[in-house]
Amino acid sequence: MSRAPFSAALIAGGRSTRMGRDKAFLPWPNQPLWEVQVEKLHSLGPDRVFIACRGDQEINPSSAERVLDPPDEDAGPLPAVLRCLRAAGQRVLVMAVDMPLVTAALMDRLLTHEVGCCYSKGGGIEPMLAVVTPEMIPVLEEEGTRSGSMQAALSRAAELGICQVLPVSDEEAPLLLNANEPRDLPLLLTKLTSAAGQQPQHDFVAVEEPLEIRVEGRSVAVVMRTPGNDRELAAGFLVSEGVVKSARDVLEISQCPQTTDSKGNIVDVLLGGAVVNWDHLTRHVFSASSCGLCGKTSLDSVFVKFPPVNSALQISAELLWSLPRRLREAQPTFDRTGGLHACAIFDQKGDLIVLREDVGRHNALDKVLGHGLLSGSLPWSEHILLLSGRVSFEMMQKALAAGVPVVAAISAPTSLAVDFARESRQTLIGFLRDGTMNIYAGKERLK
Numbered sequence: 001m002s003r004a005p006f007s008a009a010l011i012a013g014g015r016s017t018r019m020g021r022d023k024a025f026l027p028w029p030n031q032p033l034w035e036v037q038v039e040k041l042h043s044l045g046p047d048r049v050f051i052a053c054r055g056d057q058e059i060n061p062s063s064a065e066r067v068l069d070p071p072d073e074d075a076g077p078l079p080a081v082l083r084c085l086r087a088a089g090q091r092v093l094v095m096a097v098d099m100p101l102v103t104a105a106l107m108d109r110l111l112t113h114e115v116g117c118c119y120s121k122g123g124g125i126e127p128m129l130a131v132v133t134p135e136m137i138p139v140l141e142e143e144g145t146r147s148g149s150m151q152a153a154l155s156r157a158a159e160l161g162i163c164q165v166l167p168v169s170d171e172e173a174p175l176l177l178n179a180n181e182p183r184d185l186p187l188l189l190t191k192l193t194s195a196a197g198q199q200p201q202h203d204f205v206a207v208e209e210p211l212e213i214r215v216e217g218r219s220v221a222v223v224m225r226t227p228g229n230d231r232e233l234a235a236g237f238l239v240s241e242g243v244v245k246s247a248r249d250v251l252e253i254s255q256c257p258q259t260t261d262s263k264g265n266i267v268d269v270l271l272g273g274a275v276v277n278w279d280h281l282t283r284h285v286f287s288a289s290s291c292g293l294c295g296k297t298s299l300d301s302v303f304v305k306f307p308p309v310n311s312a313l314q315i316s317a318e319l320l321w322s323l324p325r326r327l328r329e330a331q332p333t334f335d336r337t338g339g340l341h342a343c344a345i346f347d348q349k350g351d352l353i354v355l356r357e358d359v360g361r362h363n364a365l366d367k368v369l370g371h372g373l374l375s376g377s378l379p380w381s382e383h384i385l386l387l388s389g390r391v392s393f394e395m396m397q398k399a400l401a402a403g404v405p406v407v408a409a410i411s412a413p414t415s416l417a418v419d420f421a422r423e424s425r426q427t428l429i430g431f432l433r434d435g436t437m438n439i440y441a442g443k444e445r446l447k
Contacts, residue, residue, distance in 0.1 A: 003111050004091070008041035009050040009084035010034065011077045011128065012059060012097040013069045023098045023179065024057060034097050038064050041095065043104050044111065048088060052080035077128065078149045082140050085132055091116070096128035101175045109166065116163035118154050119176060125158075125165060126176050127151035135162050213237055214268040215276060225363040226340065227265070229356055230255060232370030234267040239369045239378070240398040242306065247376050249274045306397075308425040311381045311405035314447045319350045321435055323386050324410055330355045331388075342388040343368045345380055345404075353383065361389045365398050372402055379403025387411075391430060396420040406445060408432045413440055 012024040012034050024034040034051065038061055041049050049064040055071060067083050077096065085092050093107060110117040110131045118130035127150035132140065136157050143153035157163035168176065213221045213234045225233060231253040238244045249272050256266035323346055330352055331342050343364040344355040356367035365387070372378040384406045385399050391413035397420065399407045407421065408429040418440045421428035427442030439446065 004114065005047055006091045006093055006111060006131070007048040007050065007084075007088035008044065008046040008093045008095070009052060009067075009081065009088070010037050010041060010064070010095055010097055011080050011084075012037075012051055012053045013057065013080055014077070014096075014098065022057065024053070024059065026098075026100075026179070028100050033100060034059055035061075036100070037095060037097055040102070040104060040107070041093065044093070044107055046093065047090070050084045050087060050092075052077075052084055076149055078140060078143065078153060081132060081150065082137065085134065085137065085140070089134070091131055091133040094128070094130050094132055096178065098179045099129060099176065100179060101177055102129055103175055106168075106172065106175055113164050113166075115161075116154075116157055118158075118163060118165055119168050120165050121168060121173055121176050125151050125154050127154055128178065129176060130154060130163075133162070210265055212266045214266060215243070216270055217268060218278070220278075223360065223363060225360055226358040229367045229370070230265075230267050232356070232367040232374065233358075233363055234269050234370065235373045236366030236369030236371075236398075238269060239373050240366060240394075240401045242401065243276055244271070244274055244373065246378065247373055248272055250373070306400045306424075308423070309381065309400065309403060309405045310425075311403075313348060313382050313405050314445060315348060315384065315406060316447055317437070320384070320408055320429065320432060320437060320446075322350055323384065323408065324432055326350070326352055327355065327386050327388065327410075331357060340364075344386045345372070346384045346386060348382050348384070353377070353380075361387065361392075362394055362398065365395060369398060369402050381405060384408060386432075390414070391417045391428065393417050393420050396424070396426065396428070400424050400426065406442070408437070 014023060024032065026033040028036045038049060038051060042063060050067050051059060051061055051064045052067045052069065053059045054069050059066065067080065067087055069080055073079060081094050084094070093111060095102060095107065106129070113131070116131050116133045116136050119126045139157045139160065140153045143149040143156065154163055158165050209225070209227055210222050211225050211230055211233065212219055213223065215238070221237065223233070234253055235244070235250060244250055250269060251272045252270040254268050256268060327342055327344050330344065340357040340359060341361040341364050342355060342357045345353040345368055347353055354368055354371045356364045356371070358364035358367060372380060379402060381403045383404055385404045385408070387395060387407070387409040389409065390411040391407060391409045393414060393416040396407060396417045404426070406427040410432055411430065413428055413430045418428060421441035425442065427445045428440040430438045430440060
């Protein structure tokens with residue numbers, strides 16, 4: 001079927017930092033995602049291609065026209081869509097930059113209709129892959145300042161008969177995925193089976209990238225982590241290092257923007273008067289995802305002094321045996337990748353307070369600690385910490401920094417972790433699974 005003339009627009013100015021970096025610059029696989037998406041749009045033969053972005057984004061396409069967001073605008077994608085539509089003066093195929101799996105076939109189907117057009121997904125409208133027309137401008141303007149405005153505008157246009165809503169099949173629905181968190185980013189791989197041979201396939205892997213932690217502009221550590229909850233990670237790192245003890249010790253935690261030299265994987269913490277021992281804090285080599293102590297020159301240097309726990313918490317074995325199942329049920333990323341550790345805080349009733357996942361055990365725990373600090377919940381003197389992996393000395397030290405009296409793990413502890421638990425009056429439980437557990441320290445807390 002022939003198509004009427006059209007332009008195309010890529011919406012790339014989102015300010016979300018849940019990915020740990022600007023989503024427009026995610027590698028897919030070897031190019032920034034925005035470049036890949038512009039190439040997709042060009043493959044359809046539009047009259048013009050626009051890319052709506054912020055002025056501070058280093059996006060300088062040779063094959064597209066930039067349409068800049070105002071510096072103070074934080075109103076979602078609809079105003080950017082309107083600017084591109086007015087600049088084009090004709091219908092525009094709009095696509096969000098964070099939809100990496102969208103195919104040319106899905107976009108082409110929208111373009112075969114005379115009116116505006118969009119897809120329905122999961123019972124609702126997918127707002128960020130659509131064809132908008134000049135006829136829709138009044139509706140877009142009317143909805144422009146409301147929450148969920150793009151979706152509402154398309155719904156209203158459909159009611160007025162100026163936008164057609166197309167269903168997608170079960171096989172096509174995953175192609176409309178919006179990558180809002182690292183766990184949403186699939187990887188293209190080759191699957192080899194004896195029956196079918198080689199076949200391309202999208203699958204999910206645990207994301208691992210470096211994060212530089214700065215304190216008042218000074219670099220103190222580089223950790224390999226799963227992007228997401230980076231502010232919590234930085235805060236928890238400073239809790240476990242003994243630098244901060246409460247939320248008032250932190251004035252601000254900011255994520256540095258994407259630049260040519262940085263993917264945005266930098267977090268800077270501005271302290272509220274805390275005194276920093278820079279010689280103790282600064283790590284001169286990076287910390288790998290498997291080891292939170294890399295860069296420490298001696299074991300003695302990691303014995304940050306925290307008082308032993310002072311808690312009257314009593315718990316039952318039955319409650320402890322119920323926690324691994326609850327942990328597993330709350331691990332969405334592990335379900336997709338099988339490659340992440342989890343740390344979780346439960347209260348004395350067994351209710352889940354917070355859970356974080358990461359490729360690094362110590363990072364996951366730092367994120368939990370950071371959540372506690374920033375929410376004003378520390379110390380957790382009446383709570384239980386559950387770890388999906390083994391328990392090292394450092395994990396016990398971090399738990400002590402948060403005042404946690406009971407540390408339980410599905411795997412084993414190290415000898416130094418056991419020694420630490422006994423000295424700090426913490427209960428340490430390992431191999432918590434299938435109605436069994438090993439109590440290495442603090443058995444008096446079990447009733």
